[in-house]
Amino acid sequence: MEEVRIGVYVCNCGTNIAKVVDCDAICASLSKMPNVAVARTYKYMCSTPGQEMIVEDIRKNNLNRVVVAACSPRMHERTFRKALQTAGINPYFFEMANIREQCSWVHENEETATAKAEALTRAAILRVAHHEPLENLYADMCPSTLVLGGGIAGLSAALELAESGHPVFLVEKTDRLGGNLARVDLTAPHLYSARDLLTDRIARVRANPYVQLMLESELKSLSGFVGNFTAIVGAAKKNGDPHKEHVLEVGSVVVCTGYKEFDAGRVTHFGYGKLPNVVTSFEFEKMLREGNIRTKEGRIPEYFAIVHCVGSRSRDFHGYCSRVCCMTALKYAHEIKSAIPNSYVSDLYIDMHAFGKGHEDFYRGSSEAKTLFLMYGKNEHPVIKRAQPGEESEMLIEVNEQLSGETIEIPADMVILMVGMEARSESGDVARLVNISQDKDGWYIESHPKLDPVATTTEGIFIAGTCAAPKDIPDTVAQARAAAARILGRIAKQKIEIDAVFAEVDEDLCSGCRVCNSLCPYSAVEFDEEKKRSRVNSALCKACGACVAACPSCAIKARHFTDRQIFAQIEGVLR
Amino acid sequence: MPIRVNPKLVNEIERYGAEDVSKCYHCGNCSAVCPHSTQPFVFPRAPMRLLQMGFESKLQNSLEPWLCYYCGQCSEQCPRDAEPGETMMSLRRWLISRYDFTGLSRLFYRSWKAELGALLIMAVLTGVGFLLWGFTHGDIRSYDGPNAFLASSAVHIFDWTMAVVLTLFLTANCVRMWWFTVAGRKDISVPLLSYLRGVYLIPLHFFTQKRYAECGHKTSWAVHMVLMASYVTMFVLIMFFLHAVQAGPEINWNVHIFGYLATAGLIGACIVMLRARVKKDHVWSERSHASDWMFLVLLLYVSVTGILQHILHRSGLGMAANITYVCHMMGVVPMLLIEVPFSKWAHMAYRPLAMFFADLTAEALLAKEKKPSGLSSPQLAEIG
Known part of the structure; x- marks a missing residue:
C-alpha cells in the first residue's frame, strides 16, 4: 500500500480562531505525528492563496491526504475538496476539523481551547488515514415533469417547461384551469384583470403539444427517485367515474396545489351566515365580476365596511398573516368607489x-379616495349587528378603535370579510404521496426558507405558490418559474449526480430481518423479495446512518463513515 | 356608549379648506414636531382623527385648533402630505361657523359667492344710505364744519350703533364657544375662582400673541402684531376721537400721528400678507381660502381709501374727499358686519378666549386627576 502522507493546515480565520487557539503551537505539535508530511498555519485557508497552498503542497510533497482545521465543514468542506480535485487526488481524501464553531467561538480559556483544538485536529489526522477514494454515481434524468395543480402556479411552471420543449403532465383535480385566481376580478395593486392574466396562459397551455392536460384527475401514487419517478394518476375521487389510471414516467414533480379560503362561519361575532349582507371576500369578488354590487334585498349599498384578518393573525384561528388580504381590501375600496x-x-x-x-x-391612493381606515387591536374583534329600523344603515359594527382610543359604531350596509388562506384539507395526503413535510399549519416545508425556497427535502420534488405558504401572484409565479428553472437545469445535464456518501448492504451478511426498512426516514431501503435481502437505493440515501447503527448483523456499511474511520477519530480525541 | 362614525364630515370640512385630511395615517410626527402640542392638548393628529371619523360634537368641543398658529412644521414633514396645518386652519373656520348661531358664517365659508354677494350688497346699501343722508343733511363740497356732507357727530353715532350690534353678535357667539368648550363639558367642572384667576390671559394673549412668537417664525408674528396693533389704534381713534380726526384742514399731530402710524401699519402688513399668499412661499401661505383673500383685500381697500379721503380733505378737495369717504365706508361697514362676527376677523376674539379656556380646562383636568375617584377609602386601601 502506498505510504500515507498527510498535509495539515490550521486556519487562523483572521482572529476568529487565533485569538483563542494557539494555532502555531498546534501546528508544531501535530507536525511530529506519524504520516504528517506538512503542517502549516495560515490567516485564511479558504482564500485563494490558502487553497493554492494546499494544491502546491500536494504536488510538491506528494501528499495524498489533507486535513484542514478551520470552520464547520458545512461552510468550506466543498471548497477544500475542490482543491484536492484540482491537485489531482480524490476529494474524499480530505477531513475537516471544526475548531471555530466547536472551539474558539465557544471557549474563553486559551489553554484548554488549544488542547481541544489539537485533539479535534489529531482525530481528523487519524481518521483521514483510513479514508477511501469515492466516486459520485450518476443516474439518468427523465425530461418529463409532473405538475400538480392547474392554478396560476401550475400553469406558469408547466408553460416554462413545455415552452422549452419538455413534456409536462398537468394534473388538475377540478374540471377547469385557473384555480383560485379564476375567482378573482381585478388584482392589486395594478388593477390588471385576473381573467386577462389567466386566459392567455390557459390558451397557451392548451395549445402546447408538450403539455398533457389531465383534468378531474389526481395523483394516486409516486415511487422512485429524482430523475426516475413513476407516478400513477387517476380520476379525482369525487368524480365517481374511475377512468383508466395513467402510469407516468417523470423526472421531477412540481406541487402547486394552492390554498383554500378560511371558513368565515367559524367566527361567530361577525354574524356570517346569519346577517344576509355580511359576505366573504370571494363572494364579493363574484359580485365584482358580475358588475352588480347589491345587497341581498337588491338595494345598492351606501355604507361599506371591510374587515381584515378574518381567520388570520388571531389567537383562535391562524396565527400567520395571509399576505394578500390587505391589498385585496384596498382593491375593494377602489372598485367600490369607482x-x-x-x-x-x-x-x-x-x-x-x-x-x-x-x-x-396603492395604500396612499385609497386614503386619497377617502377610505376611512379604522384600526382594531390584535385578538380583539369588531362585532357586527343589525341596526334598529330607521337607522341610516342596515348594520352597525362596534369596535374598539385604536388610533382614537374610542369605542365606535360604524354604519354598514354591506360587510366584506377578508378571509385568509389556509392549507387544503387534502394537503396531508399529497405530502405523504410525494414524501414532503408540512409545518404546524399544514404548509409544505421548503428545503431552505431563504436559500432554497422551492426545493424540498426530497430530491426532485418542488413546491411553488400558496401550497407552501400564503403569497401573492408575483411571488407565486416567481416560485413556479424558479422550480421550472431548477428542473430545466437538471434536464440540460441529462444526468443526476448522486453523492458518493451513502449506505451499502453486504448481501452476504444481511439476514433479511427488515429492521432497517421501516427505520429509514427517506424510504431509501427496499426489500428484495426474491433474494430476501434489503437494499439501499443510493439516490434516495442521505447517509444519516440510522440503518447502519440498527442492523443487528452489522451488514450495512456507510461509505465515508466506516467503523475504522470512526474508531480512529475517537482514538485521536482521546489520545 | 359607542360613538357613531360619520364618514360624511370630511366632505363637509373640505368646503372649509381641508382637502387632504383623509391621507393621514396617524404616524404622529405632526404632534411630535408641534411646539405647542403638550398634554392635555395634543394636536394636530388627534383632531385629524376626530375629523376623519366624523366625531362632530367632540370636534365642536375642542380647543386644539385655536392653540395652533400655523407655523407649518407639521405639514412640512408630513410623510403623507395630509396637510395637518391646513386642516387645523380649516377647523378654525369650521369652528367659527359652529359658534355662530345665525348660520351665516357656515353659508359664507361654504360659498365664496355668498360671502362676496353679502359684502357687495352691504356695500351698495351703505353707499346709498350715506349718499341719501349726505344730500339731505349737508353739502357734498364741504367735508367738515356745520354744513359737512357727513358730519362726524352723525358718523360717530352710526359707528357706536354698529359697535353695539357687533358686540351683541360676537358676545353671543363667544358664549356659545364657552358652552361648547368648557361649560357644557360633563367631564370637568371649573370653579368660579379659576375664571377670576385666569381672566388676565385674555388681554395678555390679545395684546402680545406670545404663543405665536413661540412658533419659531418671528417675522410672521411681528407682521401679525403690527396689523393687530394698527387695527386697535385705528379702532380707538375712530370710536373715541372721531371729531379730532376729522376736523381740519390743518393736521392735528397729537391725534393724526397715531392715525398715520396705524395706516402705515395696516397697509404694510396687508401688502406683506397678500404678497405671501400670492407667492405661496411658506407652508402657511400656500393655500388660501376665499375668505382669506376677501378679508385681506377688504382691509387693504379700507386702509387705502381711509388715508386717501384724509389726504384729499387736507388738500382742500372737499367733494373728492366726501366721495372717497363714502367709498371708504362702503368697505368699512361690510368688513365689520360680515368679517367680524361671521368670518375670519372673528378669530381676534376666539383666539385669546381659547387660551383662557384651555388654561381652565387643563387646570380642571389636573384637579380631576388628583382627586381620588369615587371609591371610598376602605376600597382604596384594598386596592393599595
Missing part, C-alpha cells in the same frame, strides 16, 4: 401590510 361614487368605505384593519412593490402607493 362603481358607487357616493358610497362610504370603512376599512377595519389590525396592521396595514403594504410590503410589496407599488403597495404603499
Whole structure:
C-alpha cells in the first residue's frame, strides 16, 4: 500500500480562531505525528492563496491526504475538496476539523481551547488515514415533469417547461384551469384583470403539444427517485367515474396545489351566515365580476365596511398573516368607489401590510379616495349587528378603535370579510404521496426558507405558490418559474449526480430481518423479495446512518463513515 | 356608549379648506414636531382623527385648533402630505361657523359667492344710505364744519350703533364657544375662582400673541402684531376721537400721528400678507381660502381709501374727499358686519378666549386627576 502522507493546515480565520487557539503551537505539535508530511498555519485557508497552498503542497510533497482545521465543514468542506480535485487526488481524501464553531467561538480559556483544538485536529489526522477514494454515481434524468395543480402556479411552471420543449403532465383535480385566481376580478395593486392574466396562459397551455392536460384527475401514487419517478394518476375521487389510471414516467414533480379560503362561519361575532349582507371576500369578488354590487334585498349599498384578518393573525384561528388580504381590501375600496361614487368605505384593519412593490402607493391612493381606515387591536374583534329600523344603515359594527382610543359604531350596509388562506384539507395526503413535510399549519416545508425556497427535502420534488405558504401572484409565479428553472437545469445535464456518501448492504451478511426498512426516514431501503435481502437505493440515501447503527448483523456499511474511520477519530480525541 | 362614525364630515370640512385630511395615517410626527402640542392638548393628529371619523360634537368641543398658529412644521414633514396645518386652519373656520348661531358664517365659508354677494350688497346699501343722508343733511363740497356732507357727530353715532350690534353678535357667539368648550363639558367642572384667576390671559394673549412668537417664525408674528396693533389704534381713534380726526384742514399731530402710524401699519402688513399668499412661499401661505383673500383685500381697500379721503380733505378737495369717504365706508361697514362676527376677523376674539379656556380646562383636568375617584377609602386601601 502506498505510504500515507498527510498535509495539515490550521486556519487562523483572521482572529476568529487565533485569538483563542494557539494555532502555531498546534501546528508544531501535530507536525511530529506519524504520516504528517506538512503542517502549516495560515490567516485564511479558504482564500485563494490558502487553497493554492494546499494544491502546491500536494504536488510538491506528494501528499495524498489533507486535513484542514478551520470552520464547520458545512461552510468550506466543498471548497477544500475542490482543491484536492484540482491537485489531482480524490476529494474524499480530505477531513475537516471544526475548531471555530466547536472551539474558539465557544471557549474563553486559551489553554484548554488549544488542547481541544489539537485533539479535534489529531482525530481528523487519524481518521483521514483510513479514508477511501469515492466516486459520485450518476443516474439518468427523465425530461418529463409532473405538475400538480392547474392554478396560476401550475400553469406558469408547466408553460416554462413545455415552452422549452419538455413534456409536462398537468394534473388538475377540478374540471377547469385557473384555480383560485379564476375567482378573482381585478388584482392589486395594478388593477390588471385576473381573467386577462389567466386566459392567455390557459390558451397557451392548451395549445402546447408538450403539455398533457389531465383534468378531474389526481395523483394516486409516486415511487422512485429524482430523475426516475413513476407516478400513477387517476380520476379525482369525487368524480365517481374511475377512468383508466395513467402510469407516468417523470423526472421531477412540481406541487402547486394552492390554498383554500378560511371558513368565515367559524367566527361567530361577525354574524356570517346569519346577517344576509355580511359576505366573504370571494363572494364579493363574484359580485365584482358580475358588475352588480347589491345587497341581498337588491338595494345598492351606501355604507361599506371591510374587515381584515378574518381567520388570520388571531389567537383562535391562524396565527400567520395571509399576505394578500390587505391589498385585496384596498382593491375593494377602489372598485367600490369607482362603481358607487357616493358610497362610504370603512376599512377595519389590525396592521396595514403594504410590503410589496407599488403597495404603499396603492395604500396612499385609497386614503386619497377617502377610505376611512379604522384600526382594531390584535385578538380583539369588531362585532357586527343589525341596526334598529330607521337607522341610516342596515348594520352597525362596534369596535374598539385604536388610533382614537374610542369605542365606535360604524354604519354598514354591506360587510366584506377578508378571509385568509389556509392549507387544503387534502394537503396531508399529497405530502405523504410525494414524501414532503408540512409545518404546524399544514404548509409544505421548503428545503431552505431563504436559500432554497422551492426545493424540498426530497430530491426532485418542488413546491411553488400558496401550497407552501400564503403569497401573492408575483411571488407565486416567481416560485413556479424558479422550480421550472431548477428542473430545466437538471434536464440540460441529462444526468443526476448522486453523492458518493451513502449506505451499502453486504448481501452476504444481511439476514433479511427488515429492521432497517421501516427505520429509514427517506424510504431509501427496499426489500428484495426474491433474494430476501434489503437494499439501499443510493439516490434516495442521505447517509444519516440510522440503518447502519440498527442492523443487528452489522451488514450495512456507510461509505465515508466506516467503523475504522470512526474508531480512529475517537482514538485521536482521546489520545 | 359607542360613538357613531360619520364618514360624511370630511366632505363637509373640505368646503372649509381641508382637502387632504383623509391621507393621514396617524404616524404622529405632526404632534411630535408641534411646539405647542403638550398634554392635555395634543394636536394636530388627534383632531385629524376626530375629523376623519366624523366625531362632530367632540370636534365642536375642542380647543386644539385655536392653540395652533400655523407655523407649518407639521405639514412640512408630513410623510403623507395630509396637510395637518391646513386642516387645523380649516377647523378654525369650521369652528367659527359652529359658534355662530345665525348660520351665516357656515353659508359664507361654504360659498365664496355668498360671502362676496353679502359684502357687495352691504356695500351698495351703505353707499346709498350715506349718499341719501349726505344730500339731505349737508353739502357734498364741504367735508367738515356745520354744513359737512357727513358730519362726524352723525358718523360717530352710526359707528357706536354698529359697535353695539357687533358686540351683541360676537358676545353671543363667544358664549356659545364657552358652552361648547368648557361649560357644557360633563367631564370637568371649573370653579368660579379659576375664571377670576385666569381672566388676565385674555388681554395678555390679545395684546402680545406670545404663543405665536413661540412658533419659531418671528417675522410672521411681528407682521401679525403690527396689523393687530394698527387695527386697535385705528379702532380707538375712530370710536373715541372721531371729531379730532376729522376736523381740519390743518393736521392735528397729537391725534393724526397715531392715525398715520396705524395706516402705515395696516397697509404694510396687508401688502406683506397678500404678497405671501400670492407667492405661496411658506407652508402657511400656500393655500388660501376665499375668505382669506376677501378679508385681506377688504382691509387693504379700507386702509387705502381711509388715508386717501384724509389726504384729499387736507388738500382742500372737499367733494373728492366726501366721495372717497363714502367709498371708504362702503368697505368699512361690510368688513365689520360680515368679517367680524361671521368670518375670519372673528378669530381676534376666539383666539385669546381659547387660551383662557384651555388654561381652565387643563387646570380642571389636573384637579380631576388628583382627586381620588369615587371609591371610598376602605376600597382604596384594598386596592393599595
